[in-house]
Amino acid sequence: MKKHLIVIGIAVLLLIVGLSGCNDLGKLLDPIVQRAEPYTSKIVRNDISLRAYVNSIIKNCTAGDRECQVNAVYRYIVENYNYVPDPEGVELIQAPQETIQVGGGDCEDLSILLNSLLENIGIKTYLVLTDTHAYSLAYDIDTDNLWNYIEQSLTKQVEKEFGESIRQTYENTFVLEGYSSWYYGGNGTPVENFDTDYVNIGYELESSCPIDFYVVKSKDDFQNHIDGESYTHYTSCQEENVLSLTDACSHLVNYGGIILFNDNWEDATIQIEIEFYFHPSFYNLFEDEIITYYSINGKKCIVLDCTAGEYGYPGYDAGLTGEKIAIDPITQKYYYLV
Numbered sequence: 001m002k003k004h005l006i007v008i009g010i011a012v013l014l015l016i017v018g019l020s021g022c023n024d025l026g027k028l029l030d031p032i033v034q035r036a037e038p039y040t041s042k043i044v045r046n047d048i049s050l051r052a053y054v055n056s057i058i059k060n061c062t063a064g065d066r067e068c069q070v071n072a073v074y075r076y077i078v079e080n081y082n083y084v085p086d087p088e089g090v091e092l093i094q095a096p097q098e099t100i101q102v103g104g105g106d107c108e109d110l111s112i113l114l115n116s117l118l119e120n121i122g123i124k125t126y127l128v129l130t131d132t133h134a135y136s137l138a139y140d141i142d143t144d145n146l147w148n149y150i151e152q153s154l155t156k157q158v159e160k161e162f163g164e165s166i167r168q169t170y171e172n173t174f175v176l177e178g179y180s181s182w183y184y185g186g187n188g189t190p191v192e193n194f195d196t197d198y199v200n201i202g203y204e205l206e207s208s209c210p211i212d213f214y215v216v217k218s219k220d221d222f223q224n225h226i227d228g229e230s231y232t233h234y235t236s237c238q239e240e241n242v243l244s245l246t247d248a249c250s251h252l253v254n255y256g257g258i259i260l261f262n263d264n265w266e267d268a269t270i271q272i273e274i275e276f277y278f279h280p281s282f283y284n285l286f287e288d289e290i291i292t293y294y295s296i297n298g299k300k301c302i303v304l305d306c307t308a309g310e311y312g313y314p315g316y317d318a319g320l321t322g323e324k325i326a327i328d329p330i331t332q333k334y335y336y337l338v
Contacts, residue, residue, distance in 0.1 A: 032325060033332045039134070040127055040329040042095050042112045045119040050096060054117040066123055070138045070302065071149035073117050074314050077306050081110060108134045110306035115329060126301060126326040128337065133318075137301040137326055143291045143315070146302065150291070150313045157310055158280040162194045166278040173271045176211065176262045181226055184274060185257010188218020192253075196278040199255060202248040205272040209264050210241040215249040217256040225259055233259070282311055291315030294337045296326065 044050060057076045061068035082104030086092045094102065094109040096116040105113070111134050115125040124139035159165055176182050191199050201215060215237040216222060224231035237249035255276075262268045292315050293300040308316045324337040 030332075032327070032334050036127065036129060036325075036327040036332070036334070038093050039108050039112060039129070040327055040332070042093055043119065043125075043127070043329040044096055044116045045330070047096075047116070047120060050116055051120045053100070054120055057117070058121065065145075066138075066140070067142055067146040068149050069121060070118065070123065070141060070304070071146060071153060071314050073114065074304050074306070074312075075153045077110060077114055077117075078308065078310060078312050081105070081113070081306070083107075083110070083307050107305075107307050111136045111304075114304055114306055119329075126296070126328055126335075128303075128324055128326045130320055130324050131322050133307075133320055135303060135305040135307075137294065137296075138304055138314070139296065139301050140299040141293070141302045141314075143293065143300060143302070146291065146314055150315070154282045154311060154313060155280060158195050158278075158282065162196070162278065166196070166280060168276040168278075170274040171272070173269070176207075176260060176268045176270055178262055178265045178267055180262055181222070182260045182270075183219065183222040183257055185216075185219070185276070186255030188220060189255045190253060191255055191278060192281075194255075194278060195281050197281050197284070198251045198253055198279050200248055200250045200277045200279065201252065201258065202275045202277070203258065203272065204246045205242075205260075205270060206244050207242070207271075208269040209262070209266050210243055211268055211270070212259075212261040212263055213237075213239040213242055213245060214259040214261070215252070215256065216259055217252075217254040219257065221256070222259055225261070290317070292317035294326065294335075296335055301326070 054073060058069045058072045061072055081099070083106065084102065084104040085106050094105050094112065096113040099105045099109045099113045104110075111127060114136050115127060118125050118138060126137040126139065128135050128137060155166060170184060174182075185201075191197070205213075214225075214233040216225075216231060216233045221231035221233060234249055234252070237247070239245055239247075258274060260270065260272075292303045294303075295301070302314050303317050304314055305312060305316055305318060308318065325334050326337055327334040
């Protein structure tokens with residue numbers, strides 16, 4: 001009986017070899033492929049509903065601009081899908097349509113969705129598995145072009161939380177009466193409250209008679225100036241008796257403003273342009289211009305981690321340690337990332 005079972009087993013094995021070939025059988029028995037298969041099998045590469053869905057996401061990208069498309073799809077998932085862990089002791093693996101229906105999923109589910117959407121617009125992807133995490137790679141991406149879209153997206157995120165543009169401009173022509181003062185700016189709120197590191201104030205003015213110019217930390221300083229009391233101002237930015245001025249006061253830590261004082265009997269006609277620029281904190285992420293990628297077949301493959309949060313970006317690396325394996329969902333070929 002045992003001999004018959006052995007013969008049957010060999011026959012089945014030979015049948016598999018004959019039908020699939022030695023290479024396919026090797027992949028079938030490879031523990032890495034076996035581990036990845038439940039996830040890679042869920043990646044959908046050719047689906048009309050997914051194609052329509054992703055096209056609605058990348059509608060503002062120029063045709064063929066892969067970097068714009070990758071950034072748009074990544075940011076859409078980060079901004080619109082929630083991280084939803086699996087139930088205790090259960091490994092749920094969602095198809096992309098299920099993740100769309102649920103509105104979220106765990107790291108594997110979000111990566112499967114991301115890969116599927118990119119694959120449906122012709123951008124090759126890899127699924128990366130670690131001991132504790134999963135994320136994606138987008139193949140053949142220009143990091144210089146990608147940075148432009150990263151900056152735009154993160155600036156929009158800051159402005160969303162700030163509640164207004166990080167670049168605020170003011171332009172006016174007005175008459176400043178003799179021995180009177182004028183103020184434009186904020187109330188002195190610390191800029192770090194707005195997810196910014198500092199504020200720069202650029203200015204350009206012309207006056208019909210000499211005026212004094214001060215940059216102060218808050219509107220309270222302006223009130224003290226009017227009341228004849230002591231007030232704080234940035235002495236390095238102070239100018240007195242000026243008719244024309246073009247300059248900037250930089251790296252200010254409070255949302256303050258500008259005082260103009262006409263120390264003359266004569267009224268002054270003033271033309272002024274001011275720009276407040278709130279420098280976003282997210283630039284600290286790029287002090288070393290880090291957009292993480294791995295080279296596969298001589299092409300840059302950008303890290304796409306959908307669980308990085310609203311300030312995540314294509315190329316964000318959470319600093320994971322340990323073994324990282326990138327699997328091609330089509331061929332099942334895999335690479336150890338170093």
